[in-house]
Amino acid sequence: MVSSEADTVVKDTALDKADPYLNPQSPLWLAFQTANDMMALVRVEPGPEFRIVALNPAFLRIIQADGFEIPAKNLVGHTLTEVVHYFASETYEAGQWLQRYRTVVEQG
DSSP: OOOGGGGSOEEOTTTGGGOGGGOTTSHHHHHHHHOSSOOEEEEEETTTEEEEEEEOHHHHHHHHHTTOOOOGGGTTTSBHHHHHHHHOSSHHHHHHHHHHHHHHHHHO
């Protein structure tokens, strides 16, 4: 069963003020919120490390439909390194997943 949490955009309110894209009046935010595709807003931090800033409702609906009963509070505000174990079945798979993000940062 899909929780009602999946019906609203979940974001890290502590990071709200620092990011104009999280403004509910922004056209980009509206697109993010209403998209049917899974979307996550991820901030690149030194390391590089990747922190989940926001998840759209589709993200939560889809992972829950796939059997991942992970509350948004366990994802939003956390780094990918901290949450990869929810989705990756093996350490090797988790490393590959994180490497994809690092490659994007390095190659642009």
